[in-house]
């Protein structure tokens with residue numbers, strides 16, 4: 001195809017050159033006749049050729065100048081658009097009429113360039129939106145415990161408080177401070193995980209023992225609510241980052257304790273499957289509506305904001321869990337019925353000792 005194009009191009013150039021040469025050949029002949037002077041045939045040929053080539057160059061230059069402004073306009077438009085993007089204005093619109101004519105729209109490099117600039121602007125505006133949302137969420141999560149700490153500290157100043165009231169206010173201040181400190185801790189964890197800065201230490205260890213330890217730590221919480229804890233843990237050796245996995249068990253079990261009313265039941269299972277290990281937490285708690293379920297792994301998402309106020313969560317736990325499960329090449333599923341209960345299932349593939357590549361199922 002390309003060879004044919006080159007062939008036709010060369011043929012056109014030669015044809016035009018021949019026409020110009022012929023034209024000057026006759027003009028010079030005519031001039032010699034009118035001027036009644038004789039011209040050497042070789043000089044006649046050379047002068048006609050030079051003039052023909054000269055005319056060809058002038059016309060070629062004119063044609064390329066006719067196209068040039070359009071091309072320049074186009075680059076100017078793209079440069080302007082990039083400058084706007086650099087300043088943070090992502091609402092750019094490149095004028096399609098400035099596009100220089102091309103052979104076909106898809107392969108036209110100018111259109112591809114404009115498309116890429118549009119795509120970049122769209123992606124950057126999305127990142128900016130997420131960033132703004134994140135800042136507003138963080139501010140809100142900081143502001144609400146601070147307001148409450150300030151309010152109760154002020155209340156403590158007033159006279160005539162009973163010891164009971166005083167203790168109650170102090171407890172609230174303590175728990176709100178804990179919430180603030182947990183927020184900063186979780187934000188740090190999330191940032192480190194999202195930037196892939198956490199050095200993941202894969203090592204073989206007994207996951208069932210680790211989960212038992214987590215349950216022991218949380219005992220005061222499930223005891224207080226008189227929950228019926230059913231625990232079935234197979235002896236499973238996991239190759240994973242112990243510290244990170246601890247957060248997965250901790251948050252999932254803590255959630256089910258938080259969102260299950262008194263005397264409810266929580267079932268925790270750990271078992272082997274053909275392709276790896278499965279960890280399951282089921283509760284008879286408040287459940288999660290379908291419209292909330294799809295957002296649960298988003299940062300700061302809380303299904304029931306008013307209830308969460310008393311539970312003291314920031315809505316970061318599940319996004320951290322998801323990140324950790326992802327770095328272990330696993331998956332997490334939710335099954336829930338509002339008012340009936342929730343089940344979280346974490347499936348982890350078998351990982352090789354040396355790295356994080358799944359040895360099975362890849």
Ligand SMILES: Nc1ncnc2c1ncn2[C@@H]1O[C@H](COP(=O)(O)OP(=O)(O)OP(=O)(O)O)[C@@H](O)[C@H]1O
Pocket residue numbers: 186251255256259283285286287288296301302303304308312313314315316317318319342
């Ligand atoms: N077992 C569960 N039953 C009912 N709702 C749940 C359950 N687990 C999570 N949720 C809902 O998902 C939301 C997000 O959970 P996540 O663990 O991310 O945040 P949190 O527990 O509120 O706060 P944090 O974990 O940061 O302390 C919770 O606020 C709650 O609305």
Ligand SMILES: [Mg+2]
Pocket residue numbers: 251254255313316317318
């Ligand atoms: Mg949580």
